[in-house]
Amino acid sequence: MSINKITTAAVQAGINTDQHHGAVVAPIYLSSTYSLKGFNDKREFDYSRTGNPTRATFAQAIATLEQGSVGIVTSTGMAAVHLICQLLSTEDLVVIPHDCYGGSFRLFTHLAKRDLFKLIVVDQNDEEALAKALAQKPKLVLLESPSNPLLRVVDIEQVTKACHTVGALVAVDNTFLSPALQQPLLLGADIVFHSTTKYINGHSDVVGGVVVTKEQALGEELAWWANCIGITGSAFDSFLALRGLKTLPVRIKQHQENAVQVAAFLKNHPAIDVVYYPGFTDHPGHDIAKKQQSGFGAMLSFEVTGGVNSVKKLFDNLTLFTLAQSLGGVESLISHPQTMTHAGMDEAARLEAGIRDSLVRISVGIEDIDDILADLAYGLEQSQNA
Ligand SMILES: *Cc1c(COP(=O)(O)O)cnc(C)c1O
Numbered sequence: 246m247s248i249n250k251i252t253t254a255a256v257q258a259g260i261n262t263d264q265h266h267g268a269v270v271a272p273i274y275l276s277s278t279y280s281l282k283g284f285n286d287k288r289e290f291d292y293s294r295t296g297n298p299t300r301a302t303f304a305q306a307i308a309t310l311e312q313g314s315v316g317i318v319t320s321t322g323m324a325a326v327h328l329i330c331q332l333l334s335t336e337d338l339v340v341i342p343h344d345c346y347g348g349s350f351r352l353f354t355h356l357a358k359r360d361l362f363k364l365i366v367v368d369q370n371d372e373e374a375l376a377k378a379l380a381q382k383p384k385l386v387l388l389e390s391p392s393n394p395l396l397r398v399v400d401i402e403q404v405t406k407a408c409h410t411v412g413a414l415v416a417v418d419n420t421f422l423s424p425a426l427q428q429p430l431l432l433g434a435d436i437v438f439h440s441t442t443k444y445i446n447g448h449s450d451v452v453g454g455v456v457v458t459k460e461q462a463l464g465e466e467l468a469w470w471a472n473c474i475g476i477t478g479s480a481f482d483s484f485l486a487l488r489g490l491k492t493l494p495v496r497i498k499q500h501q502e503n504a505v506q507v508a509a510f511l512k513n514h515p516a517i518d519v520v521y522y523p524g525f526t527d528h529p530g531h532d533i534a535k536k537q538q539s540g541f542g543a544m545l546s547f548e549v550t551g552g553v554n555s556v557k558k559l560f561d562n563l564t565l566f567t568l569a570q571s572l573g574g575v576e577s578l579i580s581h582p583q584t585m586t587h588a589g590m591d592e593a594a595r596l597e598a599g600i601r602d603s604l605v606r607i608s609v610g611i612e613d614i615d616d617i618l619a620d621l622a623y624g625l626e627q628s629q630n631a
Contacts, residue, residue: 247539251310251424251425251493251494252494252495254306254309254310255306255425255490255491255492255493256491258271258302258303258305258306258309258487258490258491259271259302259303259306259487262302271299271302271487272298272299273299273480273481273484274293274297274298274299274480275481276293277292277293278291278292279291279292293480294472294477295472295477296472297477297480297483298480299480299483299487300318300478300479300480300483302487303316303318303455303478303483303484303486303487304316304317304318304483307424307441307445307455307457310424310425310428310490311419311424311428311437311457312428312430312431313430313437313458313459313464314458314459314460314461314464315457315458315461315463315464315465315467315468316455316456316457316464317455317456317457317464317467317468317471317477318441318453318454318455318477318478318483318486319453319454319455319456319471319477320452320453320454320476320478320482321442321452321454322420322438322439322440322441322442322443322452322453322454323348323352323440324476325438325439325440325456326348326352326418326438326454327474327476328456328467328470328471328474328476329385329387329416329438329456329467330353330356330361330362331467331470331474332384332414332466333362333384333385334362335360335361336362336363337362337383337384338362338364338365338381338382338383338384339353339362339363339364339365339383339386339387340365340366340367340379340385340386340387340413341353341364341365341366341367341386341387342366342367342368342369342387342388342389342392342399343366343367343368343369343594343597343598344368344389344392344395344397344598344599345389345393345418346389346393346418346420346440346586347582347586347587347588347589347590348586348589349387349389349418350366350587350589350590350594351589351590353387354366362384365378365383366594369388369399369404370399370529370530375404375407379407379408379413380411382411382412382413383411383413384413384414385413385414385415385416386404386414386415386416387416387417387418388401388404388405388415388416388417388418388429388434389417389418389420389421390417390421390427390530391421391523391530391534391542391544392421393420393544393582393586393606394521394544394546394580394586394587394600394604395521395598395599396521396522396523396528396544396545396546397529397530398523398530398531398533398534399530399533400533400536401432401433401434402432402433402537405433406433409433414435414436414463415434415435416434416435416436416437416438417429417434417436417437417438418438418439419437420438420439420440420443420444420573421443421542421572422444422538422540422542423439423493423497423573424437425444425493425497425539425540426497426539426542427538427539430457434459435458435459435460435463436457436458436459436463437456437457438455438456439454439455440453440454441454441455441486442454442571442573443571443572443573443574444493444496444497444500444572444573445489445490445493445573446485446486446489446490446573447489447490447492447493447496447573447574448485448489448574449571449575449576450485451482451485451486451489453478453482453483453486455478456471496575496611497540499611500542500543500609500610501540501541501542502614503543503610503611503612503614504522504524504541504542504543504544504545504609505524505541506614506617507545507607507609507617507618507621508522508524508525508545510618510621510622511545511547511621512525514625515550515629516550516551516555516625516626516628516629517547517548517549517550517625518548518549518550518603519547519548520545520546520547521545521546521547522541522545523538523541523542524541543608543609544572544606544607544608544609545606545609546582546606546607547605547607548601548603548604548605549603549605549625549628550629551603551628551629552603553602553603555603555628556602556605556628558624558627558628558629558630559605559624559625559627560579560581560624561627562623562624562627563579563620563621563623563624564620565612565617565619565620566579566607566617566620566621566624567579568580568581570585571608572606572608573608574608574610575610576610576612577607577608577609577610577612577617577620578607578608578610579605579606579607579608580605580606580607580608581606582600582604582606583595583600583601583602586606587600
């Protein structure tokens with residue numbers, strides 16, 4: 246689907262579907278339970294943990310945007326990851342990237358410690374290490390591209406092919422780009438998942454997640470588990486996230502336009518040692534990103550000259566950027582992965598993944614670009630003062 250078609254699908258999701266009153270926008274159904282028509286005669290919905298009309302509308306919208314068959318809306322992004330873990334048994338092997346989202350890393354390593362499955366952590370850009378891991382015939386391979394916070398890119402199509410030859414399922418975390426910029430199922434993946442907390446809702450007022458499968462049967466198996474373990478998302482969150490989704494493509498356009506300028510500004514700045522942004526032609530993942538994404542996104546990270554002291558001074562002198570976890574909201578956010586998003590990883594694993602104390606991550610918002618650049622310019626200048 247082109248971004249134009251995605252724009253239409255996102256805006257039209259649930260529009261004019263109300264049979265009862267003709268509400269143009271899909272109504273919110275907060276009822277926890279639904280009456281039976283009569284003895285042993287169920288309607289489509291019976292209990293909101295199992296199924297809810299508002300959640301179903303949102304799930305269908307994301308499944309459409311991701312070109313999948315089944316969408317399952319979960320209470321958080323981590324619940325989406327945990328749901329995928331239900332496919333695993335004790336003898337199964339899972340392969341995860343060494344630089345995945347800190348919460349995913351924590352979940353997989355701690356469940357593996359309890360022997361719920363076997364785990365290998367690899368640098369998925371290291372072809373030899375990846376081939377060695379795949380030779381052990383994993384049941385599931387997790388991909389995250391671009392990765393958080395270093396924006397490393399993996400070739401989803403190529404890695405998926407290699408995984409499929411050994412019979413592994415491939416699940417891709419698409420949170421950093423959203424379906425507006427990348428559609429992993431079209432690149433061959435079996436499962437795509439999101440923290441909808443980020444770009445999909447886009448307004449930093451919902452925590453949620455979604456899993457979409459390519460195949461109907463796998464989707465039904467996961468939907469069964471979602472009800473069984475009780476991690477489905479609420480009607481109210483689904484309503485808000487569906488509202489956010491409608492403007493996803495237009496927000497993404499503005500996010501990206503700003504990010505290109507921020508990246509260029511940071512690249513030439515004397516207070517910065519290195520900028521990680523896949524849009525740069527010298528970024529190691531640039532060509533792959535160009536091939537599999539329809540844009541470079543609006544997340545970037547950089548290392549400040551002078552280490553953590555300079556980082557602290559930078560944060561102290563910003564006014565437009567808010568120092569906060571999370572990303573993908575309309576407002577610009579700045580964070581320090583070592584002490585924030587990736588604090589759940591131990592020091593050795595963090596350094597192995599390349600996350601140093603001088604690293605700063607930003608989620609470029611949709612404010613006026615002149616204001617964004619002026620804020621960064623002032624903060625960076627102050628960061629170098631004694
Ligand atoms: C935030 C995030 C998650 C976890 O989602 P929550 O909604 O916070 O539970 C997973 N993956 C990535 C890439 C994220 O940024």
